[in-house]
Amino acid sequence: MRSVLVVVTRQIGDVLLTTPLIRAARRQWPDARIDVLGLEGTLGMLRGNPDIHTTIAMPMRASPVRWLRLFAGLWRRYDLALVADPGDRAHLIGWVAGRERAGLLAAGGGSHWWKRRALRHAVPLAGDLGDVHVVRERLALLAPWQGHAAPESALVGPSGEALPQALRQRLAPGYVVVHTPSMWRYKQWPPDHFRELIGLLALAGRQVVLTGGPGAGDRETVAAMEGAAPPDQLVDAGVLNFNQVAELLRGAALYIGPDTSVTHLAAACGTPVLAIFGPTNPQRWAPWPADGAQPIRFQRQAPKQSIGQVTLMQATLHCVPCGKAGCEDHRDSRADCLMAITPERVAAQALELLARR
Structure with a gap:
């Protein structure tokens, strides 16, 4: 893979809990361009992250024109899209951006049929009372490319900045x-x-x-x-x-x-x-x-x-x-x-x- 997009259009904590996946992707493809797409106001958690080339911020709500511009800029731009969010919006972005895709699927949900068809690799979520940590679920997105190797699972926090x-x-x-x-x-x-x-x-x-x-x-x-x-x-x-x-x-x-x-x-x-x-x-x-x-x-x-x-x-x-x-x-x-x-x-x-x- 020469280019990878990680899609995590959720809250701030979810962005941070996706950093082990980003680190594992960097270990898998050391020379690849790895970008992260998330919601405006959430990507500060990734500032200074050495595994990321750039972040792409999208608005919580956007006009149809802005969506079309975003999709046009992303169209098949990446070899792989890792959709670390089970929502419809994230999967649609992954389908637009990646020539291959792996993604999370929520427990239940009527939209699974089209998401499954769009994915090379699907990871079903355990649900709120499941026993698999969300970090492990995100790491499982790389399973087809890593085989049985256990990926590194440490979180990567933002770099420090001087206090007032x-x-x-x-x-x-x-x-x-x-x-x-x-x-x-x-x-x-x-x-x-x-x-x-x-x-x-x-x-x-x-x-x-x-x-x-x-x-x-x-x-x-x-x-x-x-x-x-x-x-x-x-x-x-x-x-x-x-x-x-x-x-x-x-x-x-x-x-x-x-x-x-x-x-x-x-x-x-x-x-x-x-x-x-x-x-x-x-x-x-x-x-x-x-x-x-x-x-x-x-x-x-x-x-x-x-x-x-x-x-x-x-x-x-x-x-x-x-x-x-x-x-x-x-x-x-x-x-x-x-x-x-x-x-x-x-x-x-x-x-x-x-x-x-």
Whole structure:
């Protein structure tokens, strides 16, 4: 293959979880041009990635004229398209761009017939309650070209970028990064729980650094932590780009956060991670440890489990994980399993991990 296009038109975390596939493609075809097509606003996770020639950003919504221009520029431009997204849009782009194609197929779905006909190699997804991690599913796209060889599976985080001077001057050795916001309510550990956790970490002598995106929801959740610890022990990192977040994470003694893209980024950076999971199945979506060479297989449910530098905590409710969008199965749903994970329990686990360092 002289040219390969990886199509991943999903969220930021999905883009990062596709980097092992990109790295494996680079190992398979060292001299090939490898490009990545994704949604605008998600490709910052790939900035500085040495395996990629260029990224192609497409809008979430586009006019028919813009779609035609995109398709005209992509038409049969690549020897191979790797469609790392089961959606119709991604498969259509793969068909336009690649002379050969391998792609993911969602569990169920009426559009499979035309997708299968367009693919040389199809990888069926296990679904939210399956036991195959999404990193493994993406790597399986290369199976026809790799045979039985096990591809390297380490994530590749964005390169570091210098932090703002005002932030650097405030950081104390051994700081802990805490990410309080979640995109969806059903993944949100309660803000009051975060406040108690921050207070307990401060009592133990730790400085807490808060991260969050530029959106109003993120800023509101971060602002709600004000006063949870003395000013010198609680730092709002402000709005950073992904490269700066990666730099901040690589200097941290520990990262604590929910099921979100920054948690995956912390794992990719090699930072010790304490992840708080609710309805999501860790066998599919647990943060992928930095050392992808070791056997990585998370349990479906365990109060605490650790692989590599990643420790994951869940509630002990019988329904965990349900694989749904919370108790009411919609994005604004409550999640009783997250409420059940107490700040005291998370703080005790965090201090244990810090003591090992």
